[in-house]
Amino acid sequence: MSELRIRKRPKYLDLFSIMFSLPLPGVLSIFHRVSGVGLFLVLAPLLWLFQASVTSPESFECFVRVAAHPVTKLLFAGLIWAFLHHFCAGIRFLFIDLDVGVDLAAARRSAAIVFGVSLTLTALICWRVLL
Template identity: 55%
Template sequence: MSGSASKPRPQFRNIGISQILSYRLPPAGKSSIFHRVSGALLFLSLPLVILPLFALSVSSPESFASMQAYTAHPLCKLVLLVLIWGYLHHFCAGIRYLTIDLHIGVDKVSAQKSAGIVFGVSLALTLVFGLKLFGAW
């Protein structure tokens, strides 16, 4: 076999910071990144938002009333909505990864479909909980 007849192998390199916004990931890649982002968001918000609100809600009836007044602010509701999305996306993507660990849906087409399902279900559930949070019913 002659070395001059073979094509050079393509080289894949890491992308630079300037290329991040123009890089097109498949849905499975986006789902993976959002799974990590939502996990980090939940982990970091635990001592800053979730535990303090929980402590206020169970201390006394007066502290529950103050927590209720605090969370009635639209900006606080927006933060809670982001946390709701983070939890729901992390939960749905986690179920997706558990099925992949069981070797279910590992082919490319199934992986893309399950990633789309994760986005659809988590956003639909976030919409339902968001409507409830903002007082639609």
């Protein structure tokens, strides 16, 4: 009599139980999502700031005052990271869609490159623009 083995495959659907044991490409992917949410949430304030910056000399002054505030700068630093991470990780995903760098070693290497490039550029831009 043949042994019938029903394997219960694990279903990793609990976000918080998997979040802290993810390999690098997984961390990159969840940060892609987190940064996307962050960017979505600030669309309205950014549109307001952009409007202030281009409308009139007076509103431009107002924009400069808001942008020079330390709290705004801190938020901008976070946004610059969110944008650069989303940008770099997005380009990596586009290459993977084109079947470039799909195997495990290449995917882990490109994930490391994304973190290296996005964090370096974030530091560089924060240093040159915000400080």
